[in-house]
Amino acid sequence: MRTRSLTSAAVSAALGAALLAAPAYAADGVPPGQNPAATETTNVTAGSTPTADTPTGVPSGVPSDAPSATATPSESPAGDPSPDPSSSAPAEGTGAPVFGNVGSDPSDAGFLTVAVSSDSAITEVSAKLTQRHGAEPATVAVSGFTLVSGTPLDGVWRSPRMSQLPSFGSYDVTVSARDSDGDDTSASGVTTVDVEPKPVFADRSISPAVLDVEHTHVKLSGRISLFDPISGETSPLGGKELGVSAQYGYSAVTAADGSYAIDVAPRLNGENATSVAVSLSFWIANPDGTNTYVLVDSKTLPVVISPSRIRLDHSSVRIKYGVKASSSGVVEYLYGGTWRPAKGVAVDMGYYAKATSSAAGRFTLTYPYLLSGDTSFTVGTSLDSYLDDPYLTASHAQFKVDVINRTSICFCTSWLDAYSDLHIQGSMNGSDGKVPPNRKLYLQQSADGKSGWKSLGWFTVKSNGTFNLDAYVSVPKGYWRLYSAGSSDYQPGNSNSVHFNRTATRITGFNAGPEPVRKGRTVTTTGTVQKLSGTKWAAFGKQRVYILFQAKGKKSWTQLGSVKTDTHGHFTARFTAKQDGTWVGVYLASGSYVDAESYRDYVDVR
CATH class of the missing domain: 2.60.40.10 (Immunoglobulins)
Known part of the structure; x- marks a missing residue:
């Protein structure tokens, strides 16, 4: 009896001398979607572990749907393998067993297949699998191989399910064989097999077929399971984080039964987008610290733009x-x-x-x-x-x-002289900053300043909107105002009213500012009160001026406070800015003096 170990050169020659024939499966043991004729030298799960030639994160393609969630590979081989075993077995008496291809079953990494030939019938095939990673790599002996195709002289042998493997990972394989005349052969490191869980997909769907204005959401659904090649069992992949790519990245988590139902609304990149690439994937952690990318499903959806x-x-x-x-x-x-x-x-x-x-x-x-x-x-x-x-x-x-436009009229200066002549001085303009084309103003009088306004006559303002004239009034007591009937582009408008047959007074230089002003800051009102002395205006000191405010959009006025003028007739009053509106100073005369109202100043509060 001869026993020898193959050198590396001998193993290479032996591998080239024979072809691995993949085992067939019983009809109820072939995972749906798999081709039992397909062969591989190593087991590859869905989505390869990234290597130097495959950058991490780059999909390697859409994985197969098999094995299904309800069917697992059979441990009872049947049928004809493909390709057939080698027909170049050694002549009788010429040598020990020679190995052909060695690898895991392409459809189920839980089985190991060995092609071997010899000059006499092979009576025993065994293997040892050694972990490639880990502090203390374990070695597992595998025996009980059975002939699944070919003849005992030249055939393919298949192990039972390798349920004794300690964990998933990569294993270096050493194989041994003995023939009927007592020759033994062993070959170490003939191949490396990857024993990893294999994703199984069912009911995958990406809809709609086209993205348009009535179908703006992408819906992805299906169910994911993991087939365990060590135990041969398939279980739902629940609680797994999934990544969705649809122009932008989204995430979702599978339900306890491994199902997922995802709804995303992709934002298109630009007005000329013609399609949206949609993909669903996840990562599986490997025992060696690497991660395997698994592409669950992908589809490119056309985009239709509607007028x-x-x-x-x-x-x-x-x-x-x-x-x-x-x-x-x-x-x-x-x-x-x-x-x-x-x-x-x-x-x-x-x-x-x-x-x-x-x-x-x-x-x-x-x-x-x-x-x-x-x-x-x-x-x-x-x-x-x-x-x-x-x-x-x-x-x-x-x-x-x-x-x-709004018509604004300022009855800025007026007095009533001893001859009952009412002096009228002021200006007229529109909210657009222009002088209205209808420059006719009517002088009106009322006994109480509230109702019963009666037109006494009219005059035309200058082209720049100003006026300065005297008008005789037959009743030198009461209230007077100016009125514009407006035009197609300008609203009717009234001036402020004046009340007197007393000594004329006026408020000049009135200002509320700054403008604009921030809310909460201070609005300062200033001006000067004067009285008519003969034909000249003189300072009117120690007089009380009331500051009134009309909020934007309101019709009523609110008295905010009052202030007394100094000996020069000047006054200054400060208030807190709260809202947009119009400010005005009012002097309410007593005795023989006339009421006076300042220019109205609008302040924008921001």
């Missing part, structure tokens, strides 16, 4: 100054030859007014600031790139605003 349009309720509108401009309408898209309302589309107007369309495609936009003159706006779906709907083309519509 859109904006239909405004009105293409133009007339508003009074002080009323904010608004535009309303509907957003629609063309789908299947029909225009349909577009829900949830971002629309804006002039970069300031923004809205989102309702389920009926309706929207209303309101410009937040007051307009001082006629203007136009562009209402669009794509004025801000981050608001774009990627499945709709951009659409725009024009919207014109005709502003009816």
